[in-house]
Amino acid sequence: MTLTTPDPHPLDRRSSDLGPLVEAAPGRVHLPGTPGYDAARMxxxxxxxxxxxAVAVPQTVEEVVALVRTARRLGLRVAPQSTGHGAAPLHGRLAGSLLLRMxxxxxxxxxxxxxxxxxVGGTTWAPVVHAAAEHGLTAAHGSAPDVGVVGYTLSGGMSFYGRQHGLAVNHVRAVELVTPDGRLVRCSATEESELFWAVRGAGGNLGVVVAVEIDLLPLAEVYAGMLLWEASATDRVVSTWARWVHDLPESVTTSLRVMHFPPIPDLPPFLSGRDVVVVDGAVLEEDAEAERLLAPLRDLAPEMDTFGRVPTxxxxxxxxxxPMPTPAATAHAVLGHLDVAGVAAFVRASMEPSGLxxxxxxHVGGAFARAPRTAGVxxxxxxxxxxxCVGVAPTPEAFAAVQRDAAAVLTTMRPWRLDGRSLTFTDEPDMTPGACADAFxxxxxxxxxxxxxxxxxxxxMQAAVEVG
Structure with missing residues (x-):
């Protein structure tokens, strides 16, 4: 399925029918046709x-409780959303729902x-990481500072510390949520333990999460950065990286991207209008050992090398x-080790002219692959x-084109694909019930x-990704 521009909201319910919802959180609820609706739903x-x-933008837990209770009484579903990075599965499915923007x-x-x-439930990663750094600590955060902590974490969460410290969801100590019947509940290993097991993976399918308590990592600084080459080096870089990651210690977590940038003035000059290949990540070692481990990549003479000791x-x-909201289409797959043929297939697919x-x-494996004894679902x-695979998709036609191009890459890589998925990267429209069962x-x-x-x-409850 591709995204199409929906018809105007049918306004099946008159505004007066939703009056109790407006009264539940005065000034925080926006109905179709009202001035704040379009901005709030975006x-x-x-x-x-x-x-x-309807869209609600609560500022207190009490408002969340009142909104959930009222929506339930009115026969509306409740769709919690912090930032909407992974909103595609909700496209066309919200006509009977209260979108709860957190x-x-x-x-x-x-x-x-x-x-x-x-x-707190609507917080993004940047303030958390900066607050933790004041104590010489950090979190198992994602690669983007403006991603919501709750959605990222409860869907797994892959950080640049993950091969040593595992999925971010395994660092959750407690969850506070408003249940579908409007009760505020705290769950942990000793409180509502079955709910705690399930919410670590099912997230917004079980309620509106208003806070999480997470363990932090004792890291004030880390050896991290980026290496960048011209696209002409893609074959050498991918081949070397694929061999390199195969034998790395779990202290190293990196990603490799083949990137194609249009000539956009807002981009930095080293990216605008260029095709490049980039390796970035973190090495949780002392400087000398980190430099030894990175040597095979640095031997390929990158034009840019920012790796070094930095504050977390x-x-x-x-x-x-x-850094800003962007129209995008994505697809993903889980792969095994890439042999020579797999590397060649990836290079060919990633360099093919496309909308990506x-x-x-x-690179995952290591602690990513190990569920601790105390893990949730x-x-x-x-x-x-x-x-x-990610492409910019400013129109429904562009979205469809990016989907086709991403599907072509996934088809090319089919011989190296494994069963399973990353819930963190699951962001396709029109997902059928049970589509995510392969993650469990x-x-x-x-x-x-x-x-x-x-x-x-x-x-x-109406989560973007349906679990259970």
């Missing part, structure tokens, strides 16, 4: 034209002695994710690599489905 992924029955319900409190942080907040910018801005390989990620064992899928039916028998 996700980070601008390719997704969300048309909910981006104004924010805050972080760090306990340096305990190495923990309590993060610097890692928020290493991956050069777009980048084709990426993220989602505790590990299979494979050696995650293939991720059959036993765990059945168990989380049972938790979901117990917590939400009426199907009030």
């Amino acid at each position: 996700p980070w992924n601008l390719a997704v034209d969300q048309r909910p029955a 981006h104004e319900l924010t805050g972080v409190r760090v306990d340096g002695a305990a190495r923990t942080a309590r993060v 907040p610097a890692l928020l910018d290493v991956h050069m994710d777009p 801005m980048f084709t990426e390989l993220r 989602l505790g590990s990620l299979p494979g050696d690599l995650v293939l991720h 064992t059959a036993e765990d899928w059945a168990r989380v489905a049972e938790v979901r039916s117990t917590v939400d028998p009426g199907g009030v």
Whole structure:
């Protein structure tokens, strides 16, 4: 399926029918046709034209409770969303829903002695990482500073510390959520333990998460950065990187991207109008050992090398994710080890003229593949690599073209694909129920489905990615 521009909202309900919703959080609810509706419904992924029955932007937990209770009473579903980076699965599915935009319900409190942080539901990673750094700590954050902590973390979360420290979801100590019947509940290993097991993977399928408590990592500085080459070096770089990652210690987590940039004035000169290949990431070693490990890549004479000892907040910018909302289409797959033929196939696919801005390989394995004994339903990620394709899609036609180009890459790489998926990178429209079951064992899928039916028998919650 491709995205199409929806018809204007049918306004099945008159505004007066939704009056109780407006009264539940005065000034925070926007209905179709009102001045604040269009701005409030807009996700980070601008390719997704969300048309909910109503949008609410709560600023307090009490407002969340009141909104969930009222929406349930009115027969509306509740779709929680912090930033909307992964909004594509909600396209065309919100006409009977309250879209609960959480981006104004924010805050972080760090306990340096305990190495923990309590993060309020709509908070993005940048303030968390900076707050943790004041205590000589960091978090298992993503590559973009403006991604929501809750959505990223409860869908797994792949950080540049992950091969040594595992998925971000395994660093969750407690979750506070408003259940579909409007109760505020805290769950942890000792409180509502079955819900705690399920929410670490099912996230917004079980309620509106208003806070998470996470473990922090004892890192104040890290050896991290980026290497960049002209696209003419792609074959050599990909071949070397694929051999290099095969024998790396778990202290090294990197990604490789083949990138194609149009001549846009807002881009830095070293990217604008260029095709490049980039390796970025982090090495959790002392400088001398990090330099020894990076030597095979540096021997390829990159034109840019920013690797070095940096404060942990610097890692928020290493991956050069777009700083502003962007219309995008994506696809991904889990891969095993790339042999010579696999490398050749990837190079050919990534260099083919297409609408893709980048084709990426993220090195996983290590602790990513190991679920700790205390893990929730989602505790590990299979494979050696995650293939991720992204293209800018300002129109429905461009979205369709990017989808076709991404599908072509995934088809080319089919001989090296494995079963499974990354929920963090799952962002396709028109996903069918059960489409994400391949991220779980059959036993765990059945168990989380049972938790979901117990917590939400009426199907009030509408997460972007359906789990259970």
